[in-house]
Amino acid sequence: MINSTIHNQTISSTDSVVHRPTRQVTYIGAILAFVFIFFGLIGNVILITTILSVKKLRTNTINIFIVSLQFNDLLNIGFNQLFVGLSYANDHWVGGRLICKLVVYFSTVCMGCLLWHHCLIAIHRLIVVVYPSLLRRMSIKTYIIVSLVITRVLPIACCIPSFLTDSISYSHQALRCSIRNKLQIFINLTVLILLPNVIIIFCFLGIFFHVYHASYTSGRTNTPSVSTSHSLRREIRITKMFAVLFTLFFLGYHPYGFVRAYDKRRQLHPDIFVLLTLLYCISICASPFVYGIMNNQLRHECMRVIFNCWHCQKIDDYRKYSHSRLNSTVPTALTVIHDNGDDGRASPSMRHLTSQQIRKKSSTATIVNTAHV
Numbered sequence: 001m002i003n004s005t006i007h008n009q010t011i012s013s014t015d016s017v018v019h020r021p022t023r024q025v026t027y028i029g030a031i032l033a034f035v036f037i038f039f040g041l042i043g044n045v046i047l048i049t050t051i052l053s054v055k056k057l058r059t060n061t062i063n064i065f066i067v068s069l070q071f072n073d074l075l076n077i078g079f080n081q082l083f084v085g086l087s088y089a090n091d092h093w094v095g096g097r098l099i100c101k102l103v104v105y106f107s108t109v110c111m112g113c114l115l116w117h118h119c120l121i122a123i124h125r126l127i128v129v130v131y132p133s134l135l136r137r138m139s140i141k142t143y144i145i146v147s148l149v150i151t152r153v154l155p156i157a158c159c160i161p162s163f164l165t166d167s168i169s170y171s172h173q174a175l176r177c178s179i180r181n182k183l184q185i186f187i188n189l190t191v192l193i194l195l196p197n198v199i200i201i202f203c204f205l206g207i208f209f210h211v212y213h214a215s216y217t218s219g220r221t222n223t224p225s226v227s228t229s230h231s232l233r234r235e236i237r238i239t240k241m242f243a244v245l246f247t248l249f250f251l252g253y254h255p256y257g258f259v260r261a262y263d264k265r266r267q268l269h270p271d272i273f274v275l276l277t278l279l280y281c282i283s284i285c286a287s288p289f290v291y292g293i294m295n296n297q298l299r300h301e302c303m304r305v306i307f308n309c310w311h312c313q314k315i316d317d318y319r320k321y322s323h324s325r326l327n328s329t330v331p332t333a334l335t336v337i338h339d340n341g342d343d344g345r346a347s348p349s350m351r352h353l354t355s356q357q358i359r360k361k362s363s364t365a366t367i368v369n370t371a372h373v
Contacts, residue, residue, distance in 0.1 A: 252283020
């Protein structure tokens with residue numbers, strides 16, 4: 001009843017003609033969405049399990065941010081993108097009005113968390129590469145706690161206008177609910193999108209110019225320090241990894257947001273929104289594979305964890321097989337022991353076996369006694 005209410009919701013005067021995505025596009029979109037959702041969930045679970053199970057990984061500051069990011073992606077993929085894929089598969093929204101609104105809230109919070117995570121990671125990269133003396137004076141534990149709190153509290157606080165007003169309605173173009181409150185849209189664009197993007201870009205530019213200047217200076221003086229050069233290259237590799245992740249998210253999410261903001265009169269074809277939604281889904285599902293490709297340590301540890309799980313499964317299967325074989329031999333042994341003759345005495349085969357055992361014991365005892373003498 002609730003689904004049909006949303007599906008047959010009255011359209012405003014600006015939507016006199018209901019524009020819906022074509023069935024072929026939604027069908028293909030559903031298949032691709034479920035494929036990326038599956039691999040995204042598996043990749044995130046493996047990455048989180050690997051970091052939390054390996055001590056040298058979970059004590060690293062960057063890996064703590066990665067785990068927090070991947071938990072955010074798990075919620076986004078397992079809840080938001082899953083219902084979007086189901087709406088494409090059924091060609092209408094499934095889940096009811098409450099789930100429709102929750103998906104909007106969770107999408108906003110997850111998007112804000114992800115961007116502010118990248119923002120604070122970029123600030124941390126800038127401090128590590130450009131201002132290492134400041135890093136030695138600051139408390140890393142305090143910075144991590146404050147960063148993780150900000151990335152969660154700020155997006156939730158930005159959703160307050162939507163909580164206070166009924167500003168979420170169903171969109172036939174996107175086959176899901178969307179925000180109609182202009183104040184909420186302005187807050188999302190400025191606080192959750194533009195501000196962290198500007199900070200991230202400036203941080204990466206600062207790191208780039210610092211590395212370029214350091215390379216140019218060391219090349220002119222011809223006195224590079226081996227340890228400093230190795231440490232700098234390592235930090236640059238980590239910075240490149242997060243730069244690729246940010247670029248992937250930028251190219252995946254921002255086109256959808258900009259198109260939705262531009263198409264206020266809903267003149268674009270709805271199939272475009274399906275394509276842009278798939279780009280966003282791909283961008284958040286591909287992050288574990290970017291970590292595996294660009295971080296050798298994470299890749300090796302993930303492979304080791306997967307191999308250990310597979311090896312443990314083989315050991316468990318072998319133990320179960322051995323236990324079943326042992327249980328199957330017990331009735332046979334009991335049958336042999338109770339093999340008696342008709343008159344209650346032992347059968348000839350049992351008497352022969354008993355006499356052989358007695359001879360073996362006596363011969364063994366004789367050998368032992370002779371050796372003792």
